[in-house]
């Protein structure tokens with residue numbers, strides 16, 4: 001398991017639409033207090049999950065997700 005959480009970052013541009021957490025629930029979760037998406041602390045950055053995270057990043061309407 002690769003736990004380099006800095007691979008995936010959600011920045012403040014997030015408007016809380018929830019799309020990324022729907023597409024890649026293994027990587028993103030919505031914070032009910034801030035109403036923004038966050039990278040799960042226990043996220044498993046397997047190839048499969050990173051591919052989903054990339055799909056979520058592409059679907060993000062404000063480009064708030066950065067993946068290295």
Ligand code: SF4
Pocket residue numbers: 010013014015016017018019020021036037056059060061062063064065
């Ligand atoms: S898709 Fe983008 S705007 Fe929507 S919750 Fe995820 S990071 Fe935020």
